[in-house]
Amino acid sequence: MRIEAYTVGFDPRNYHAPIPSGYSKDEITRRREGNIRDNIIRYLGEYRLGVKFDEIRYSVKTNNAGETYLESPHADPGPILNVYKKAIAYRQERGLSVHREVAECLGFQKLQDKLVNAPVGTMAMWVSRPGSKEDGYGTHSFTFLIQVVEDPGEGKSLRVIPYRNEQSIEEQKSNLIYFDKNAQNYNTDVDLLANPSIINQSDAFQTLDDIISFIGETEKFNIQWRNKLTPLIMPLIGGFIQLVREKASDENLQKARYAIENFLLAKKDYILGKDRNPQLVFENQPRVIFERYGNTTPPIVGGSCGASANGESSNTFNNVFLEDKYGSRIFSCPECGKTNIRPENELLSNCQHCGSDKVSCCDVDRSSFVLVA
Template sequence: MPKEAFNVGFETANYHRPIQGDASTVFKAREQEIRNNLLRYLGEYRLAVKFDEFYYQQGIDFFGQRYIRAEEDNPIREKFKNAIRQKEAGGLSSKREVAECLGFEKIEQRFLQGDDFLFLWISPPGRKEDGYGDYSFNFLGEVKDRKVRVIPYRNELSMQKHKEIAGMFSNERFETDIDFLAHPIFIEKSEDTNSAEDILISIGEKEAVDTSWRNKLETRLASLIDIFINAVKSNTPESELKRIKRAIENFTIEEKTQISLGEFKPVNFGTKYLVDKYGSYAPPVVGGSCGSSSSKSDTLMDFQSKLNLGNDKYGERTFECPECGKTNVRPKDELLKNCQHCNSSKVAC
């Protein structure tokens, strides 16, 4: 995940973008999305929680096209595409973002077939110089009755261990973080493996899934989170939003032990005092990690259309390797000497 993992400017732009459907329902969903984004960010970056949980479901657009959505009725895949555009607009490499987008589209395509299944999507950390931490996320997915339950499992497993885990469920060859991100592993349900928790047990994790931290965190930060959401709704200048965010982060850091235990000492000061006190200095910088594709039958034009990446000065950016048949995605305005999957030089262009 990039260093600016929670971008206050994005939250404002996302909340105030054009709406479709009932305004009251849409804005309520967007408020909840801000709350969820903030809690997940704090859970990963400031509390270092091991487990989280969230849900997706099916959406249908005006033309009858189906897709995966969250609270608001918009395709989740658009967020992955936006992440690519933002990276490239900043002149940064978007290799991981492209791989995530391809991987998510594979999950979405399987989901739209209508059957129940499990999946394991491994997200090893990227380069430290790009702001990534030392830990990975394994996303354990459970699809049932057209709903997707996802458990992000934070761990510090080595790349070799990730390969061994992948080998338990797939014959696919995984070498790099890009390989894992672009190729989620689909697991058929069985008597022994019927839930996300069963996958967790299979890969050797002994600790049970516990997401009670979320309610504890939200309870402790309720007034500060409400102030941030109201500031986003009222189009407050970004400088003030950043100050409120700093206050939320620094207060979370100071209260980390109490939040974990769920034992809160009374706060005898108003929320404005907390923002003034804790928003006056920057919290420590920490790295992080977070964790999208089409089937082989898709053509290059299909990839271009779905990802909306457009051509660069060298032409099309996606193509199949003649050696292994897997799809390569060129970084913008760069050429490849070797296949991103099998290292074959036959892709040289």
């Protein structure tokens, strides 16, 4: 079943959600509008422009309880992990598989645990391979290249470069094994999502540019596409946000999104530097553009998100998804090292990957299994 990567219905639900305690309405509104802008621009970059590089920043924050976590400047205050939990809840409520989402959440948790207190300069590599074409995934992967940085006055943060590529899983494993010998056991998209590799800064690897060269990319990091896209598209994104403020119908929001995509496709060569003499018109009447361009569905393209990664609020992640009546549902096989995810309230007698019975202790007479997690 093909599911759209950008679900417009989420935007008004999130925008009009209750204001978190302790924060002003103005601050939360600014964050939520920034989140819509950022999501649309990143979506356009991947799905409509097919750009190779982008850049994201995550702030390192510490709450009153002394807990350190990663926070996005464009999301509601609090750990980014909350977004992953919502994604899992959204799919779980609809009876959809959550294997990838649980693995992704686990992988991000590992990144957070290992990097928030790491020395400045520490790096990481995290691979997200595509899921099935039936679910709308494309053929490309994203290798997230990450480095701990510190800016004067801003404090510590993570600089993240999503690098789009079509490397085989063998090539990706080879890159990872150089830094993490356990990567030889990562043979599926779920294994890779659940296991980011940490890279200590060295003479050979000082910056993310060094990692980009190491993994075989000949192009230099460049996000000039954003400088061309942003002024061209911002009035239309502003019009979309106004519709969200007005609680417009999903039909009207979808029409606006289609218009933004179709308008962008008409300017694609300019943004990618292929058209040296473009006839540009910077539109400042978004609703006129929505009417002109919004009645045609843009071409369907596969991408990294087979389903919307957003949803309504849920119970806590650990209680609902990572644990059940038998305990933790996620564990590594002691034989092959790969990540296993048990079905809820069911036990495993063998590894889901290599078939080893070392994942359990089996008492045949009583038909009971005790997990070795």
